[in-house]
Amino acid sequence: MSVLEVAGLAKTYQRNRKPLEAIRELTFTVDAGQLVCVVGPSGAGKTTLLRCIAGLLEPTSGEVRLNGEKVTGPPRGMAVVFQEYGRSLFPWMTVRQNVERPLIEKRLSKPDRRAAVDEALSAVGLLDSHDAHPWQLSGGMQQRVAIARAIAYQPSVLVMDEPFAAVDAQTRAELEDLVRSIWQRLNVTIVFVTHDIDEAVYLGQRVLVLSNRPTVVLEDVTVDLPAERDQISTRSHARFAELRAHVYRLVQQAKKGLRETSPTL
Amino acid sequence: MIRRIVAAVALPVVLIALWWLLTANSTSYFWPPLADILKVLPDTWFGERARTDIAPSIARLLIGYLCALVIGVAAGVAIGISPVLRALTEPSLEFFRAIPPPVLVPVIALFAGYTGSLSKVITIALGCLWPILLNTVEGVRGVDEVLLDTARSYRLPRHSVILPAAGPQIAAGARQALSIAVILMVISELFGASNGIGASVVQFQRSFAVPQMWTGIIVLGLLGVLLSLIFRVAEHRALAWYRGWRDAERASR
Numbered sequence: 329m330s331v332l333e334v335a336g337l338a339k340t341y342q343r344n345r346k347p348l349e350a351i352r353e354l355t356f357t358v359d360a361g362q363l364v365c366v367v368g369p370s371g372a373g374k375t376t377l378l379r380c381i382a383g384l385l386e387p388t389s390g391e392v393r394l395n396g397e398k399v400t401g402p403p404r405g406m407a408v409v410f411q412e413y414g415r416s417l418f419p420w421m422t423v424r425q426n427v428e429r430p431l432i433e434k435r436l437s438k439p440d441r442r443a444a445v446d447e448a449l450s451a452v453g454l455l456d457s458h459d460a461h462p463w464q465l466s467g468g469m470q471q472r473v474a475i476a477r478a479i480a481y482q483p484s485v486l487v488m489d490e491p492f493a494a495v496d497a498q499t500r501a502e503l504e505d506l507v508r509s510i511w512q513r514l515n516v517t518i519v520f521v522t523h524d525i526d527e528a529v530y531l532g533q534r535v536l537v538l539s540n541r542p543t544v545v546l547e548d549v550t551v552d553l554p555a556e557r558d559q560i561s562t563r564s565h566a567r568f569a570e571l572r573a574h575v576y577r578l579v580q581q582a583k584k585g586l587r588e589t590s591p592t593l
Numbered sequence: 594m595i596r597r598i599v600a601a602v603a604l605p606v607v608l609i610a611l612w613w614l615l616t617a618n619s620t621s622y623f624w625p626p627l628a629d630i631l632k633v634l635p636d637t638w639f640g641e642r643a644r645t646d647i648a649p650s651i652a653r654l655l656i657g658y659l660c661a662l663v664i665g666v667a668a669g670v671a672i673g674i675s676p677v678l679r680a681l682t683e684p685s686l687e688f689f690r691a692i693p694p695p696v697l698v699p700v701i702a703l704f705a706g707y708t709g710s711l712s713k714v715i716t717i718a719l720g721c722l723w724p725i726l727l728n729t730v731e732g733v734r735g736v737d738e739v740l741l742d743t744a745r746s747y748r749l750p751r752h753s754v755i756l757p758a759a760g761p762q763i764a765a766g767a768r769q770a771l772s773i774a775v776i777l778m779v780i781s782e783l784f785g786a787s788n789g790i791g792a793s794v795v796q797f798q799r800s801f802a803v804p805q806m807w808t809g810i811i812v813l814g815l816l817g818v819l820l821s822l823i824f825r826v827a828e829h830r831a832l833a834w835y836r837g838w839r840d841a842e843r844a845s846r
Contacts, residue, residue, distance in 0.1 A: 382746050383746070384742055384745060384746060401745075402745050402746045402747075402748055404748065406746065407746070407747070408742075408743070408746040410739055410742065410743065412739045415737045415738075415739035416739050416740065416742075416743045417743075418740070418743075418754065418757070418758075419834055419835075419838040420757045420758075420760070420834040420835070420838075421834075429747070429749065430747035430748075430749065433747065433748055433749050433750075461834055461838070463837060463838045463841035463842070464837065464841065477747075481747065
């Protein structure tokens with residue numbers, strides 16, 4: 329059953345009265361409980377796609393459907409984790425208040441909110457820091473707060489926009505495993521946008537490779553790696569190397585302007 | 594802590610001591626010894642006058658200031674959010690801000706009466722409005738896009754993010770406005786008023802009660818210091834997050 333449908337999505341910006349075609353035509357679906365990564369060369373319209381999915385940007389044509397309902401504004405069942413964690417958390421609130429704030433808007437009762445916040449914070453390993461303000465935490469911990477806020481919201485789809493682009497490599501590996509474990513435990517559907525090919529293959533069940541602008545889907549790669557993944561054995565897996573090389577080649581070709589492929593793998 | 598207090602108090606103490614020494618043997622009618630001034634201060638202000646002059650002045654000041662705060666923040670948020678409204682109002686706002694508020698005193702008095710409180714309140718409110726309004730507009734415009742996107746995606750009301758995020762800039766406007774409020778309170782009372790601290794100072798001057806006139810200056814100074822102290826305490830508490838956040842930003846650069 330598909331939770332998210334993107335059908336014939338196109339977006340053309342008007343910049344200085346000149347049309348700039350960012351997305352030509354994107355069509356794909358995401359099934360409930362899937363973890364789909366989206367990669368593409370830089371400037372491939374990944375952020376545009378994400379903003380259209382999140383209802384923050386209106387597509388020029390085509391549509392996005394969440395649970396069968398057309399997305400016309402930020403939908404109820406979606407949470408977004410932005411790349412810029414430092415600018416996405418409310419600095420005047422504590423960690424707990426940040427996670428709780430959307431739940432107040434959702435009209436959850438106080439005990440329910442408390443339970444949800446505690447659960448989300450312990451899932452990301454930050455229950456002890458609930459009284460701190462976000463800016464008192466390291467970058468990686470701040471992004472954990474943003475993830476906790478998103479999962480406490482219990483979205484049908486969790487959208488992540490290059491969430492680990494701004495943290496150091498070690499923190500990044502930890503956060504990748506955190507996303508995997510949260511995904512497995514809480515059974516959420518995740519759309520994970522990244523420019524990092526290794527990250528996409530390591531995390532995803534599927535990797536959508538986007539073409540250069542104006543964007544189309546170049547290939548929908550199925551990641552047939554075992555469900556139990558860890559940084560050492562998965563990354564040294566022969567199949568991981570193959571998939572990585574395949575996606576890498578696709579992205580390189582996309583950079584050169586390739587717009588269609590025949591399934592080869 | 595003790596060092597900071599000493600540092601803060603040192604200069605005023607020196608100035609008061611100078612004033613005391615330089616006027617100690619003064620025989621000038623217009624420069625009475627500070628000792629004489631201080632001797633008449635309590636009787637002048639803390640008796641009947643506290644109720645008939647100090648209280649009305651403070652009431653006018655606070656009402657005018659609070660009106661400006663409410664209107665300025667509300668209008669500032671509306672203008673800051675809407676590019677259309679901003680394009681329409683910004684040139685006129687610049688014009689109104691350029692008018693020195695004291696010049697409004699005689700104009701407003703024409704419409705709202707010379708001696709009553711209403712014209713004072715309007716003068717104070719109008720003078721305080723511009724710094725609050727313009728700072729709010731700037732603050733709202735400067736709210737981080739990512740913060741707004743976050744609020745939108747969680748379906749939070751926009752103002753629930755805009756107001757705290759613009760809080761530091763709004764506070765900066767409110768601080769400027771507070772000193773303007775004190776100035777306008779006095780000026781509007783000097784111009785024409787049946788009571789108030791400013792009116793009393795004029796009255797003392799005209800009746801050659803020179804030491805009393807000087808006490809009026811001291812009371813006004815103390816009032817200004819007290820108000821800004823209260824403001825700073827409130828700001829300190831409300832914007833504690835901002836200082837921490839700013840320091841963290843600086844440290845990370």
